[in-house]
Amino acid sequence: MPLYDFRCKQCGHPFTVRASFQQKDAGLRPECPVCHATETQQLLTAVAFIGAESGGSSLPLPMTSSGPACGCGSGGCGCG
Numbered sequence: 001m002p003l004y005d006f007r008c009k010q011c012g013h014p015f016t017v018r019a020s021f022q023q024k025d026a027g028l029r030p031e032c033p034v035c036h037a038t039e040t041q042q043l044l045t046a047v048a049f050i051g052a053e054s055g056g057s058s059l060p061l062p063m064t065s066s067g068p069a070c071g072c073g074s075g076g077c078g079c080g
């Protein structure tokens, strides 16, 4: 049975709910264990990514520009 991560919109408390796919399809309305509000927001989890693999494209990692990481520009500070 998969797990779903939620965050309470009322108090911001994150919590995990265990529910079947049938329960999820029927409209899962978990209750916050802290303040018992039903205004919750589902968080993206690894479960969601497994189901979204049809795209097949992986984003390339952003390339860092060459040069001193510290920004001194000349290596004068000892970074180079």
Ligand SMILES: [Zn+2]
Binding pocket: 008, 009, 010, 011, 012, 013, 032, 033, 034, 035, 036, 037
């Ligand atoms: Zn809450």
